[in-house]
């Protein structure tokens with residue numbers, strides 16, 4: 001078997017199918033096109049599972065936002081899929097373990113919309129402290145509620161931030177500029193910015209804060225973390241803001257707390273069940289409550305954020321497609337790659353079992369192939385190795401060599417990049 005016999009080139013870029021859902025910004029399409037990827041189908045909405053499975057049959061890359069549910073069933077059916085780009089922060093809508101088991105790398109944009117969320121929360125906080133939602137609603141009905149009762153400045157008030165990550169910590173800095181006292185609760189020990197203080201428990205935070213705002217990811221631990229008991233621990237007249245995930249707050253309990261007047265107000269951007277598109281009806285027990293600001297999951301929906309996210313995530317997909325880099329992947333061993341001139345690059349994704357690399361290298365040695373570079377990273381489940389093979393000019397990796405490597409027991413995916 002000669003590794004020069006029959007040229008095996010990676011798929012030509014114009015044959016790589018890219019499916020972008022949920023109105024991913026045009027900046028992503030521009031980046032992909034600039035790098036030679038022209039076969040792009042962009043849809044403005046999310047797709048339900050059955051349609052998604054159909055649409056994924058031919059897709060090599062999929063781009064989604066927070067609404068599209070990429071389940072184990074979708075990954076099992078999407079045979080050609082190599083990577084997913086989440087053009088947002090949250091990746092809870094993707095079955096990351098199933099993706100990894102199928103050798104599909106998942107990327108996201110961990111920072112690009114964080115400022116937009118922090119600004120929205122800041123604005124809502126001031127609106128809620130001034131009781132603007134109900135005064136606004138009354139004015140629309142012809143009312144004139146000119147009164148200072150129940151209206152407060154933000155200055156001097158206690159802001160309780162649950163989840164002091166990228167969004168929570170930016171909000172902390174902005175709120176201190178307003179003269180607020182910032183307290184936060186996080187499961188990790190965090191560096192306090194400015195004069196913010198980390199509290200040891202959620203209960204302490206709920207008992208002290210005039211404004212409570214949630215900035216945690218959706219995890220088993222954060223699911224329904226704010227229910228009747230936690231709402232009861234909040235100060236009478238306090239306000240709650242949730243722009244994290246809809247599964248963090250028990251929405252019926254919140255509706256009760258708003259109706260009883262225990263909470264003076266709330267601003268909610270995310271819901272346990274959200275419409276799949278702008279043409280679907282929004283149902284919620286919070287509808288009709290004048291002291292509640294309802295927004296349609298637009299915390300990160302600004303022109304600046306969406307444009308930057310498009311560039312960032314498309315760039316990550318291009319790097320993975322062009323050179324195999326998994327840097328900043330959320331479900332995969334990270335391999336950052338120097339390039340080797342005069343070398344061909346092969347990717348091998350496998351179950352993390354003893355001896356996988358030895359078997360790959362044995363096949364290369366049996367074929368008298370010299371390895372110019374090899375980069376292996378593993379996690380508990382999966383190994384990802386990028387192999388640069390020395391080849392004479394204009395020659396490429398043979399089909400039979402790739403087939404031999406693919407036939408190693410435990411291989412998930414193997415492909416020639418260039």
Ligand SMILES: NC(=O)C1=CN([C@@H]2O[C@H](COP(=O)(O)OP(=O)(O)OC[C@H]3O[C@@H](n4cnc5c(N)ncnc54)[C@H](O)[C@@H]3O)[C@@H](O)[C@H]2O)C=CC1
Pocket residue numbers: 089090110113114117162163164165166167168185186187188215216217218219221222243244245269270297298299300301
């Ligand atoms: N409404 C919207 O449009 C948007 C919503 N989001 C949501 O906001 C979330 C937070 O975003 P980032 O600040 O960028 O994430 P991040 O990962 O930087 O911060 C999350 C923080 O929460 C902490 N945390 C995790 N579990 C916790 C628990 N059980 N109790 C207390 N703290 C806990 C983490 O230690 C971390 O410090 C995202 O995961 C996403 O779900 C993000 C962007 C836009």
Ligand SMILES: O=C(O)C(=O)COP(=O)(O)O
Pocket residue numbers: 065066067087088089090091113297298299300301
């Ligand atoms: O970034 C996130 O996690 C968000 O929730 C924003 O989601 P979106 O891109 O607006 O569907």
